[in-house]
Amino acid sequence: MKILITGSNGQLGKELVNQLKLINRSMNQPKYTILATTRDDLDISNQINVDNFIVYNKPNIVINCAAYTKVDACEDNIEIAYKINALGARNLAVASEKVNAKLVHISTDYVFNGFSKYPYIEDNKTEPKSVYGKSKLMGEKFVEQFSHKYFILRTAWLYGDGNNFVKTMIRLSKGNKEINVVDDQFGSPTSTVDLAEVIIRIMETEHYGVYHATCEGECSWYDFAKEIFELKNIDVKVNPIKSKDFKCKAQRPLYSVLDNFMLKLIGLNSFRRWEESIEEYLKEYSISEN
Numbered sequence: 461m462k463i464l465i466t467g468s469n470g471q472l473g474k475e476l477v478n479q480l481k482l483i484n485r486s487m488n489q490p491k492y493t494i495l496a497t498t499r500d501d502l503d504i505s506n507q508i509n510v511d512n513f514i515v516y517n518k519p520n521i522v523i524n525c526a527a528y529t530k531v532d533a534c535e536d537n538i539e540i541a542y543k544i545n546a547l548g549a550r551n552l553a554v555a556s557e558k559v560n561a562k563l564v565h566i567s568t569d570y571v572f573n574g575f576s577k578y579p580y581i582e583d584n585k586t587e588p589k590s591v592y593g594k595s596k597l598m599g600e601k602f603v604e605q606f607s608h609k610y611f612i613l614r615t616a617w618l619y620g621d622g623n624n625f626v627k628t629m630i631r632l633s634k635g636n637k638e639i640n641v642v643d644d645q646f647g648s649p650t651s652t653v654d655l656a657e658v659i660i661r662i663m664e665t666e667h668y669g670v671y672h673a674t675c676e677g678e679c680s681w682y683d684f685a686k687e688i689f690e691l692k693n694i695d696v697k698v699n700p701i702k703s704k705d706f707k708c709k710a711q712r713p714l715y716s717v718l719d720n721f722m723l724k725l726i727g728l729n730s731f732r733r734w735e736e737s738i739e740e741y742l743k744e745y746s747i748s749e750n
């Protein structure tokens with residue numbers, strides 16, 4: 461089975477490649493031919509290149525891990541955000557359809573406005589408040605429009621091998637005795653390990669559609685920071701602050717907890733609770749630090 465991964469240098473792309481290679485190694489004959497592409501090999505915003513690459517290589521499954529994920533920078537670079545997050549998804553959907561490939565596309569909790577008091581399920585009304593969220597929602601719509609065999613997985617608060625909140629907190633703790641973290645935004649921290657496992661399981665099914673795909677449970681960024689420092693035994697004071705006092709360009713949803721309702725219905729919700737996944741991640745992170 462030939463699998464094309466875009467954005468394979470990103471957090472999720474790296475983890476997927478790792479897990480697919482591990483599966484290959486565990487078998488007599490490798491199960492997957494992995495085409496791991498970075499932006500340099502395959503810029504998803506270039507329609508002609510995407511078409512040529514996919515038509516030539518004929519993957520069975522395309523997994524789109526590429527995105528413009530700098531949420532605040534999207535507000536200033538609107539065209540770049542839409543070119544990558546919306547047109548990039550469209551290019552992959554159109555080309556995948558030509559070779560009858562399944563398309564796994566990753567989206568975000570930022571497609572919601574964040575005003576809910578309950579976890580969002582897949583058919584709740586979308587209303588993104590940031591350029592990032594709007595461009596990702598347009599990407600979802602293109603995928604639905606141009607691909608017949610798609611899985612859209614909306615995830616949130618992702619951490620893995622790359623830049624993320626966890627690493628930022630640990631870095632900040634090194635030069636500061638106190639750190640201010642917002643306590644009025646709620647979500648579900650999600651490990652790329654858990655997400656990649658679900659992607660690999662769902663991609664071989666025909667359960668096409670839109671899915672919420674986050675670790676179980678919810679917390680605020682403040683709770684998350686406290687948990688990280690406790691697990692790492694780092695002595696730093698965390699001060700709870702409000703979003704209105706933490707100035708950033710993009711408006712973030714205050715409550716973007718996702719219910720993996722559809723994954724539960726098809727019996728593929730293997731996500732752990734967020735506390736369990738972060739504990740495992742931090743054990744491995746301490747190894748890579750030394």
Ligand SMILES: NC(=O)c1ccc[n+]([C@@H]2O[C@H](COP(=O)([O-])OP(=O)(O)OC[C@H]3O[C@@H](n4cnc5c(N)ncnc54)[C@H](OP(=O)(O)O)[C@@H]3O)[C@@H](O)[C@H]2O)c1
Nearest residue numbers: 467469470471472499503504526527529566568615616618
């Ligand atoms: N991170 C989160 O908290 C979060 C939350 C919700 C949803 N998501 C979604 O989850 C997915 C994976 O996120 P992630 O955290 O793994 O992102 P990431 O670490 O930022 O990786 C994104 C990758 O996409 C590449 N890329 C950017 N523009 C590209 C282009 N035009 N063509 C090809 N590759 C391009 C980047 O390469 P360069 O480094 O060269 O730019 C990078 O390697 C994305 O769809 C994201 O929207 C992420």
